[in-house]
Amino acid sequence: MKHFSCLLGLVLTLHLSAQVRPINKNTLNNTYTVKQIPAGLVATIDATVRAEYFKDDFYNTTLSGILSNSKYTTREKTWLFYLMQKRIGYGFVGVEYLPPDLNYYDFMSGKIKVYTATRQSLAAIKGDPKPFIALGDSLIATDVVLAGNAYLLAQLLDSKTTNHHLTQLLASGKLLTNKFGFVLNHYVCLALAIAQDDKNADVLKKCLDTYSHPEMIEDVFCALYSRQAPVALIRKYILREVDPKNEVAIQTALCALAAKVPEASFKESLTSLSKEVKEEWKKKIIERALNNGEIQLYMLTKKDQVVIKIWKGVEFTEYTDGHFVFINGFMEFDAN
Numbered sequence: 001m002k003h004f005s006c007l008l009g010l011v012l013t014l015h016l017s018a019q020v021r022p023i024n025k026n027t028l029n030n031t032y033t034v035k036q037i038p039a040g041l042v043a044t045i046d047a048t049v050r051a052e053y054f055k056d057d058f059y060n061t062t063l064s065g066i067l068s069n070s071k072y073t074t075r076e077k078t079w080l081f082y083l084m085q086k087r088i089g090y091g092f093v094g095v096e097y098l099p100p101d102l103n104y105y106d107f108m109s110g111k112i113k114v115y116t117a118t119r120q121s122l123a124a125i126k127g128d129p130k131p132f133i134a135l136g137d138s139l140i141a142t143d144v145v146l147a148g149n150a151y152l153l154a155q156l157l158d159s160k161t162t163n164h165h166l167t168q169l170l171a172s173g174k175l176l177t178n179k180f181g182f183v184l185n186h187y188v189c190l191a192l193a194i195a196q197d198d199k200n201a202d203v204l205k206k207c208l209d210t211y212s213h214p215e216m217i218e219d220v221f222c223a224l225y226s227r228q229a230p231v232a233l234i235r236k237y238i239l240r241e242v243d244p245k246n247e248v249a250i251q252t253a254l255c256a257l258a259a260k261v262p263e264a265s266f267k268e269s270l271t272s273l274s275k276e277v278k279e280e281w282k283k284k285i286i287e288r289a290l291n292n293g294e295i296q297l298y299m300l301t302k303k304d305q306v307v308i309k310i311w312k313g314v315e316f317t318e319y320t321d322g323h324f325v326f327i328n329g330f331m332e333f334d335a336n
Helices: 003-018 032-036 039-046 056-068 074-087 104-125 130-139 144-157 159-172 181-194 198-210 214-224 232-240 244-260 263-276 280-292
Strands: 095-098 307-310 315-319 322-327 330-335
Touching: 032 330, 039 074, 056 074, 056 104, 074 130, 074 144, 095 104, 104 144, 104 181, 104 214, 104 244, 130 144, 130 159, 144 159, 144 181, 159 181, 159 198, 181 198, 181 214, 198 214, 198 232, 214 232, 214 244, 232 244, 232 263, 244 263, 244 280, 263 280
Parallel strands: none
Antiparallel strands: 095 307, 315 322, 322 330
16 A cells, blocks of 8 residues: 555564563553454454555455444444554554655655545445544544544545534634644544645634644644645744744645745745744754755654654653553554
């Protein structure tokens, strides 16, 4: 499945094998997958080797079969979808793995293309998104991982119905008061990017005025510029941003700009910005971009190694047998 996913599957295995001990069994037993998801569902997905899930035909056929199978409840179908995503490194819980030479904007662009293709493959089953939307709504306060996956599934099944609902969710500001809001925001932005229209683009633009969490802002930029959007928004955001902790959001905004305009126009924009910004930390970002080119826009990017991108508010630990995530009492583990 997909250039980005195959590479990600490889680096997960290679990068995480360098630690000195496996995860404690008691800790593992309290992680989300082990504690919350029925073991039978986990076994269903684990019965097939990971490499198969990277194949488009297998992944899409398997997902279609799950969604069409009446023996599974809406919740079970959503859990199975999450488990399938975990197999290819896409089960998001506050951590992403950036392959060598890839900034976050380009990584997300690849992820959006993957889900766009999956959406097209699911059109034939004519699935109803409403049960998944209802499940997501019921879990916003208690299980954002399942809620986020339910919303994403709904969008994959029918964007006409789901787009409007997710746009309203973003506009409501509920994600700003949720202690796991940045996790849900990632899924919602990804879902909107799969089938973006003018209405959800307008709401995404407004999020740039209200968000203060750096990675939440990044996800908005990635969703907004998954298609053509006014690049003036990028300049406006960069000039307005006052928090140095959001430096990574500015970097992703510039990566989006570099992807959307010719190189000469990009350099002209950087030169203009360098004269307008007053804060030294912003000047350094722009000067580095002018001196080193597009790939150096994103400081986390490494030429020859995978970078673990960890969201603000997430605690991350590597073990010999996988990686462990802790967020405000929530725990999850991804085995190698």
